[in-house]
Structures are given as structure tokens and as C-alpha cells.
Amino acid sequence: xxxxxxxxxxxxxxxxxxxxxxxxxxxxxxxxxxxxxxxxxxxxxxxxxxxxxxxxxxxxxxxxxxxxxxxxxxxxxxxxxxxxxxxxxxxxxxxxxxxxxxxxxxxxxxxxxxxxxxxxxxxxxxxxxxxxxxxxxxxxxxxxxxxxxxxxxxxxxxxxxxxxxxxxxxxxxxxxxxxxxxxxxxxxxxxxxxxxxxxxxxxxxxxxxxxxxxxxxxxxxxxxxxxxxxxxxxxxxxxxxxxxxxxxxxxxxxxxxxxxxxxxxxxxxxxxxxxxxxxx
Amino acid sequence: xxxxxxxxxxxxxxxxxxxxxxxxxxxxxxxxxxxxxxxxxxxxxxxxxxxxxxxxxxxxxxxxxxxxxxxxxxxxxxxxxxxxxxxxxxxxxxxxxxxxxxxxxxxxxxxxxxxxxxxxxxxxxxxxxxxxxxxxxxxxxxxxxxxxxxxxxxxxxxxxxxxxxxxxxxxxxxxxxxxxxxxxxxxxxxxxxxxxxxxxxxxxxxxxxxxxxxxxxxxxxxxxxxxxxxxxxxxxxxxxxxxxxxxxxxxxxxxxxxxxxxxxxxxxxxxxxxxxxxxxxxxxxxxxxxxxxxxxxxxxxxxx
Numbered sequence: 001x002x003x004x005x006x007x008x009x010x011x012x013x014x015x016x017x018x019x020x021x022x023x024x025x026x027x028x029x030x031x032x033x034x035x036x037x038x039x040x041x042x043x044x045x046x047x048x049x050x051x052x053x054x055x056x057x058x059x060x061x062x063x064x065x066x067x068x069x070x071x072x073x074x075x076x077x078x079x080x081x082x083x084x085x086x087x088x089x090x091x092x093x094x095x096x097x098x099x100x101x102x103x104x105x106x107x108x109x110x111x112x113x114x115x116x117x118x119x120x121x122x123x124x125x126x127x128x129x130x131x132x133x134x135x136x137x138x139x140x141x142x143x144x145x146x147x148x149x150x151x152x153x154x155x156x157x158x159x160x161x162x163x164x165x166x167x168x169x170x171x172x173x174x175x176x177x178x179x180x181x182x183x184x185x186x187x188x189x190x191x192x193x194x195x196x197x198x199x200x201x202x203x204x205x206x207x208x209x210x211x212x213x214x215x216x217x218x219x220x221x222x223x224x225x226x227x228x229x230x231x232x233x234x235x236x237x238x239x240x241x242x243x244x245x246x247x248x249x250x251x252x253x254x255x256x257x258x259x260x261x262x263x264x265x266x267x268x269x270x271x272x273x274x275x276x277x278x279x280x
Numbered sequence: 281x282x283x284x285x286x287x288x289x290x291x292x293x294x295x296x297x298x299x300x301x302x303x304x305x306x307x308x309x310x311x312x313x314x315x316x317x318x319x320x321x322x323x324x325x326x327x328x329x330x331x332x333x334x335x336x337x338x339x340x341x342x343x344x345x346x347x348x349x350x351x352x353x354x355x356x357x358x359x360x361x362x363x364x365x366x367x368x369x370x371x372x373x374x375x376x377x378x379x380x381x382x383x384x385x386x387x388x389x390x391x392x393x394x395x396x397x398x399x400x401x402x403x404x405x406x407x408x409x410x411x412x413x414x415x416x417x418x419x420x421x422x423x424x425x426x427x428x429x430x431x432x433x434x435x436x437x438x439x440x441x442x443x444x445x446x447x448x449x450x451x452x453x454x455x456x457x458x459x460x461x462x463x464x465x466x467x468x469x470x471x472x473x474x475x476x477x478x479x480x481x482x483x484x485x486x487x488x489x490x491x492x493x494x495x496x497x498x499x500x501x502x503x504x505x506x507x508x509x510x511x512x513x514x515x516x517x518x519x520x521x522x523x524x525x526x527x528x529x530x531x532x533x534x535x536x537x538x539x540x541x542x543x544x545x546x547x548x549x550x551x552x553x554x555x556x557x558x559x560x561x562x563x564x565x566x567x568x569x570x571x572x573x574x575x576x577x578x579x580x581x582x583x584x
Contacts, residue, residue: 011386012386015384015386015387016386016387017380018377018381019381019387019391019395022377022378022381022395022399023395023398023399025457026398026399026401026402026435026457027398027401027415029402029413029417029457030402030413031402032413032416032417032423033409033413033416036416044416045417045419045421045422047421047426048426048430049422049423049426063521091306091309092306094302094303094305094306095302095303095305095306095307097302098299098301098302098303099303101299101300102298102299103299104296104299104300104303107299110307112574113307113310114310115574116567116570116571116574117310117314119514119566119567119569119570119573120314120318120563120566120567121366121514121517121518121562121563121566122518123312123358123518123520123538123539123542123559124318124321124518124542124560124562124563124566125317125318125321125561126542126543126546126559127321127324127331127542127546127552127555127556127559128316128317128318128320128321128324128556129317130331130546131320131330131331132316132317132320132554147313148313150309150313151310151314151317153314154306154309154310154313155310158306162462180502181303183298183302185304198334208404211406212405212406212407213406214406214407214408214521215499215520215521219547224312229406230406230407230408230409231408233406233408233409233412234408234412234525236414237408237415237525244416247412247416248412248413251408251409251412251413254405254409255404255409256552257404258403258404258405258406262400262404263397266397269400270400270465270469273403273461273462273465273466273467274465274469
């Protein structure tokens with residue numbers, strides 16, 4: 001009995017130790033990013049490296065806040081992500097409603113299409129998008145980003161919302177239908193309010209996808225006042241490779257909205273992450 | 281009588297049209313945004329001088345012939361394969377170990393919740409943050425080189441992204457950090473779905489931890505492992521940003537992947553034709569893989 005207890009203690013120690021190592025692996029880069037963002041440029045590569053800045057300074061943050069071009073990165077990211085999220089939600093709710101509540105000709109084909117669009121790699125559409133966006137004069141505008149981001153947020157949104165609608169019993173809709181309510185009423189008065197958790201999950205996931213998008217922001221915009229945060233960080237890297245503190249400050253600021261969404265909507269975030277691979 | 285039947289006919293017809301009212305907008309958008317560009321890029325791959333000039337000639341499979349003769353294309357293909365295999369396997373192994381840790385009864389619920397949040401963290405950052413972060417850490421003057429020298433593991437600072445033989449492992453390393461949380465979370469959801477009775481029964485039968493892992497955990501997780509791996513392969517082989525921003529495909533062509541190959545052909549050499557042909561190749565590969573993926577999915581009786 002005693003040796004069993006001893007084994008359990010050892011097991012506990014090993015598990016906690018492993019966990020500690022993994023947490024360190026996951027978090028050390030993030031902690032270092034935050035620490036570097038408060039250092040002066042001269043201290044970034046100081047030897048020996050110090051976690052706590054010797055001269056704590058917010059100069060990197062000030063350099064970003066006082067620069068109108070760098071502030072524009074944030075506004076652009078916010079506008080694009082909000083518009084894409086709103087539009088994705090609206091279209092996904094409509095489409096998912098049809099998929100979840102009706103049987104109709106072509107449904108199977110359409111759903112196969114929606115599922116398989118997820119496999120299409122963004123890089124494969126880069127060239128046609130570039131030429132189409134230039135042709136319709138969207139090049140170097142936020143519209144270029146809004147329209148192309150939808151191509152990846154929509155299929156995901158539709159699938160997530162269909163999944164949520166499917167979990168809700170049809171008896172409620174039928175009751176409304178008997179009372180003479182239209183399908184439009186059923187959707188917006190019954191289904192949507194009940195599906196709020198699903199809608200929040202879809203919204204969080206869509207927002208983060210748009211906020212973090214890189215490839216199309218890189219190829220479909222050019223002038224610095226049309227750039228989004230991911231590109232802004234990269235531009236800092238290219239321009240003057242030595243302002244690491246500013247790059248890290250920009251990274252911290254750029255990650256902040258996503259982190260907040262993630263921490264407060266953790267449950268929803270995880271639901272979004274797994275909805276593609278785990279089916280209950 | 282006649283009007284009544286006519287009325288009821290239009291009524292049922294109307295009813296049949298209802299779903300289309302809801303599905304049309306989404307479908308039109310997806311056709312415009314997805315199908316049209318796909319067709320465009322396929323057409324491009326059979327033309328010459330696309331994007332840069334207004335008149336094109338149909339050249340048949342000429343572009344593909346040129347592409348398949350380009351040794352850099354095959355290098356990129358090979359590198360993409362190596363990169364994908366190592367990343368996906370590492371994601372799976374690390375993700376599974378972490379998921380099992382997070383599912384262990386030894387940890388108290390608050391510890392579990394906190395650890396889960398901290399372990400997902402790398403997943404939420406955009407690719408430019410991930411790459412600038414690791415460029416800082418792996419910089420020749422950076423903290424990792426400092427500690428490795430301090431502990432005498434290396435005797436000179438190493439430019440991880442610039443040295444032959446190290447650049448590819450370094451890029452893979454960065455991807456592993458950013459990519460494992462997806463596996464961890466999916467597998468954790470899978471583990472939580474396994475009935476405790478199975479393990480208890482096995483304990484009564486005298487099975488040890490490893491036997492339980494092999495004969496209960498793995499078979500129970502198999503469908504999730506399969507779909508997560510398939511998805512990850514599809515996602516990982518389209519790599520562009522991580523490579524472009526850490527090594528730029530170098531040193532030499534050591535980390536050149538299909539993504540960077542397409543980007544460079546298009547926007548550095550302005551050879552949109554060849555880039556289109558390569559895009560079609562990566563598109564076809566993805567579609568083939570996703571075909572297997574949806575097969576696996578539908579055999580589980582899932583989705584819509």
C-alpha cells in the first residue's frame with residue numbers, strides 16, 4: 001500500500017514537471033516579447049540577457065502611438081475584421097438556416113461544395129485574386145481585403161452555424177409555423193436568439209481569422225495607409241531591423257484584441273477550433 | 281375547384297422555393313469568390329503572358345512542361361513534403377502528450393483550466409508575430425544562442441535561419457510551436473469523450489498504463505487523429521508566410537517550398553504564367569487530399 005502511495009507521488013511530480021516544461025515552452029516566447037517591448041533598443045541583445053528590463057521604457061509604444069501611419073494599421077485591421085465578421089455572420093446564418101431546416105434540390109451538392117472550399121489553399125487563389133482585384137479597381141483598398149477574406153470565413157461560418165442549428169429541436173419552429181409565423185420569423189425570432197452561443201463562437205473565430213490574415217493583405221494592398229497589422233509588423237522588420245523593441249510592442253498591441261477575445265470567449269474559441277475535426 | 285388546386289399548387293411551389301431564398305446569397309458569393317478564381321487560375325495555366333499583358337495565346341500544357349522541367353520546382357516540392365511530414369507528426373505527438381496531461385486526473389480542475397489557456401496561447405498569434413518573435417529569440421545575439429553557449433551546448437552563436445542544414449529544422453521548429461495547439465485541443469475533446477468505464481474494466485483485467493494507452497486510448501481517438509492529421513496536412517503544405525519571413529527560402533534553395541516558389545515566380549519574376557501552373561498543382565494536391573478527408577468524414581456519418 002505504501003509503495004503504491006509512493007508511486008502516486010512520483011507520478012504526480014512527473015506530471016507537474018512535464019506540464020511546467022510545456023507551459024514554459026508555450027509561454028516563454030510570449031513573455032520575452034512583452035519584456036522586449038519595454039526595453040530600450042540598446043538593451044534588446046544585451047549579454048547576459050535579462051528578463052526584467054534594466055531601464056523600463058514605453059518609448060516603443062509611444063513611437064507607435066504617435067505615428068499616424070502605424071495607427072492606421074490598427075484602424076484598417078479593425079474596420080476589415082468588423083465588416084468581414086458582420087457580413088460573414090449574416091450570410092452564414094441565412095445559408096445555415098436553409099441547410100439545417102429544409103430539404104431541397106441541390107442541397108447535397110451545395111454542402112459538398114461548402115465543405116470542400118475549405119481545402120482550397122489561399123496561395124492557389126493569390127494570382128487570380130490579384131488580377132481580378134486589379135481589374136475591378138479594388139487594388140490597394142480595404143475592399144480588396146474584405147471581399148477576399150470572405151472566401152475563407154464564409155465556408156467556416158456556414159458549417160459552424162449549420163452545426164449549431166442542427167442541435168436545436170425543430171419542435172419550436174413547428175409551433176411558430178402552426179401559429180402562422182413565416183420562416184423569416186422562425187429564423188430571427190426563435191433560432192437566432194437560441195443560437196447566440198454558436199453565433200458568438202462563429203464571430204470570434206471569424207474576427208480572429210480576419211485580424212490575423214497575412215497573404216492577401218500583403219499582395220492586394222500596397223500603400224502604407226492601407227496596410228493591416230500583420231503587414232505592419234513585417235514592414236517594421238524590413239525597414240530598420242534594429243528596432244526590435246518597437247516590433248515587439250507592435251506585436252503585443254496587435255495580439256491584444258485577439259488575446260482578449262480568446263481569454264474571455266475561451267469556450268467559444270475552443271468550439272470554433274474543434275468544430276472542423278471533432279464531431280460529437 | 282380548379283382555382284383551389286391551382287392555388288394549392290402555387291402554395292406548395294412557393295414552399296419549395298423558400299430554402300433557395302436563404303441559400304442564394306451565400307452560394308452566389310462562394311461561386312464568385314471561390315469557383316470563379318479557381319477557374320481563372322486553371323485557364324491562366326494554359327495561357328501565356330497572363331496578368332502582365334492583355335493578349336494571350338493558348339499554349340496547352342506548355343506551362344506545365346516548363347514547370348516540371350524546373351529543378352527548383354521539384355526542390356520546392358520535396359521541401360514542402362519534408363516540412364509537412366515533420367510538422368504534422370510533431371504536432372500530433374506533442375498535441376497528444378499535452379492532451380493526455382490536461383486530461384489526467386492528477387491535476388486539479390483550476391490547474392487544468394489555467395494550463396489549457398497557457399498551452400493554446402501560441403495558436404492565437406498571427407504569423408508575422410510568430411516569425412518576428414522567433415527571429416528575435418533565435419537571433420545570433422539572442423537569448424537562445426546565449427543560453428546554449430552558456431551551457432556549452434554550442435561554442436559559437438548560430439544563425440539558425442541562415443545556415444545550411446539548420447534552416448529547415450529551424451523553420452519546422454517555429455511551425456511546431458505555432459501549430460500544436462490545434463491537435464492538443466481536438467485530441468483533448470476526444471479524450472474527454474472516452475468512457476471511464478473502459479479504463480476501469482481494463483484495470484480490473486490487470487492492464488498497465490501503456491496497454492491501456494495502446495488498446496483503449498489510441499483506437500478510441502483514431503477517427504479524430506485521422507481527421508486532424510488530414511486537415512493539418514492540407515493546412516501545412518500551403519505554407520508560405522513562415523518560410524518567407526524567416527529564411528526567405530534560403531540559404532540557397534534549402535527551404536524553398538511551393539508557396540514561396542509561387543510567390544517569387546509571380547511577384548519577383550513577374551512570371552504569372554508559371555506561378556499559375558504551380559498554383560494549379562498545389563490546388564490539385566489539396567483537392568485530392570480533401571477528397572480523402574471528406575470520405576473519412578462521411579464514413580463517420582458527420583457534417584451537414
